[in-house]
Amino acid sequence: xxxxxxxxxxxxxxxxxxxxxxxxxxxxxxxxxxxxxxxxxxxxxxxxxxxxxxxxxxxxxxxxxxxxxxxxxxxxxxxxxxxxxxxxxxxxxxxxxxxxxxxxxxxxxxxxxxxxxxxxxxxxxxxxxxxxxxxxxxxxxxxxxxxxxxxxxxxxxxxxxxxxxxxxxxxxxxxxxxxxxxxxxxxxxxxxxxxxxxxxxxxxxxxxxxxxxxxxxxxxxxxxxxxxxxxxxxxxxxxxxxxxxxxxxxxxxxxxxxxxxxxxxxxxxxxxxxxxxxxxxxxxxxxxxxxxxxxxxxxxxxxxxxxxxxxxxxxxxxxxxxxxxxxxxxxxxxxxxxxxxxxxxxxxxxxxxxxxxxxxxxxxxxxxxxxxxxxxxxxxxxxxxxxxxxxxxxxxxxxxxxxxxxxxxxxxxxxxxxxxxxxxxxxxxxxxxxxxx
Numbered sequence: 001x002x003x004x005x006x007x008x009x010x011x012x013x014x015x016x017x018x019x020x021x022x023x024x025x026x027x028x029x030x031x032x033x034x035x036x037x038x039x040x041x042x043x044x045x046x047x048x049x050x051x052x053x054x055x056x057x058x059x060x061x062x063x064x065x066x067x068x069x070x071x072x073x074x075x076x077x078x079x080x081x082x083x084x085x086x087x088x089x090x091x092x093x094x095x096x097x098x099x100x101x102x103x104x105x106x107x108x109x110x111x112x113x114x115x116x117x118x119x120x121x122x123x124x125x126x127x128x129x130x131x132x133x134x135x136x137x138x139x140x141x142x143x144x145x146x147x148x149x150x151x152x153x154x155x156x157x158x159x160x161x162x163x164x165x166x167x168x169x170x171x172x173x174x175x176x177x178x179x180x181x182x183x184x185x186x187x188x189x190x191x192x193x194x195x196x197x198x199x200x201x202x203x204x205x206x207x208x209x210x211x212x213x214x215x216x217x218x219x220x221x222x223x224x225x226x227x228x229x230x231x232x233x234x235x236x237x238x239x240x241x242x243x244x245x246x247x248x249x250x251x252x253x254x255x256x257x258x259x260x261x262x263x264x265x266x267x268x269x270x271x272x273x274x275x276x277x278x279x280x281x282x283x284x285x286x287x288x289x290x291x292x293x294x295x296x297x298x299x300x301x302x303x304x305x306x307x308x309x310x311x312x313x314x315x316x317x318x319x320x321x322x323x324x325x326x327x328x329x330x331x332x333x334x335x336x337x338x339x340x341x342x343x344x345x346x347x348x349x350x351x352x353x354x355x356x357x358x359x360x361x362x363x364x365x366x367x368x369x370x371x372x373x374x375x376x377x378x379x380x381x382x383x384x385x386x387x388x389x390x391x392x393x394x395x396x397x398x399x400x401x402x403x404x405x406x407x408x409x410x411x412x413x414x415x416x417x418x419x420x421x422x423x424x425x426x427x428x429x430x431x432x433x434x435x436x437x
Contacts, residue, residue, distance in 0.1 A: 009039075019314055022315065041331075042335075042338055043338070044343070052373045054339060063319050065336050078241040090238075106393070114398040117135070127432060128429040130425070142247075148208075161198070163194035202243050205220065253423050262408050266407075275298055275302055285404065311341035311345060315341075324337070342420075344376070378391070406434055408433070408434060409433045409435060
């Protein structure tokens with residue numbers, strides 16, 4: 001790795017290969033790695049105890065990093081970007097949408113949509129798995145959270161999402177909130193157009209819900225009826241920000257988790273065989289439902305191990321607003337503390353043979369021996385992903401519904417390479433041949 005550059009520090013190395021850079025810094029410096037990205041001093045923490053201190057124990061000392069705050073140009077003041085006390089107010093309003101009674105209702109839709117995805121497939125067909133999973137999770141998130149059918153707009157929404165995520169580096173630049181307003185800058189124009197397409201869908205759904213004057217049993221209906229302690233409801237702008245945040249999180253991150261799970265199963269026939277045996281024994285050909293989640297421990301462990309090796313949310317940043325001490329060293333306010341599931345999940349001091357795909361790590365006693373923050377694909381503390389239970393349920397039920405009838409064979413000629421953008425995407429997609437079981 002090159003030496004740090006004047007002013008830029010390690011920024012060029014980080015931008016070239018974010019997860020590879022973080023892994024190398026951790027390997028060189030251990031549990032506490034220090035480096036500079038531009039003018040910003042960064043401390044990368046790998047050990048679970050230090051991660052817990054930042055995300056949980058002393059979380060009041062930190063706010064979101066400036067990099068994540070720049071995504072406000074897309075997400076506004078949704079749960080992912082907002083700070084206290086507004087964040088707590090919004091989280092309380094959103095939380096009931098993920099209670100058990102709602103998840104039971106969502107489960108049936110998840111399984112049905114996964115079954116319907118297979119209707120378009122035929123034995124021996126070649127597809128890009130990335131596109132298929134993106135389309136599937138889009139249909140699930142719109143149906144379960146917004147009671148909306150956007151099948152006719154899937155291609156347009158998918159293109160808008162890809163445009164935005166491919167411009168992730170633009171969002172991470174200083175002054176990006178101003179750069180995207182420059183009329184003659186092509187990348188800024190593409191971003192504005194993509195954001196406009198997503199906004200048009202979200203605002204249309206909000207408008208249709210308001211006109212219906214009825215609880216449709218989805219998240220948006222609940223948010224429209226919710227009131228804070230002062231009796232105030234959400235404006236259309238607030239609804240848009242929360243809806244778009246959950247729309248992207250429920251669509252993009254779950255699709256990526258499923259992508260990498262199918263990829264790993266295709267490379268590990270012994271695990272795939274155990275997966276199919278469990279599905280055949282438990283489900284006996286019927287669609288999975290909410291109660292089947294607890295009956296599919298092999299499937300759950302496969303999904304868990306996939307998110308260990310390929311966590312969709314590959315990095316988390318916090319900016320200190322007060323001094324914070326790590327291992328006897330005090331760091332001043334303004335320091336960025338970075339924690340990375342990619343780095344910690346692959347740490348040889350925490351995981352035996354960490355590069356190996358081994359779902360049994362998450363079964364029985366093996367699951368209990370790891371410290372809490374040795375594994376944190378959904379973050380932790382007060383800002384843990386609000387849709388974590390939704391994501392676990394969706395992942396397991398989709399794997400079960402599809403895995404009953406289909407298996408995927410990787411195209412041996414296609415390179416599969418992770419690309420760390422807003423989520424951990426497969427850079428070239430994942431080309432597969434579909435086989436009927």
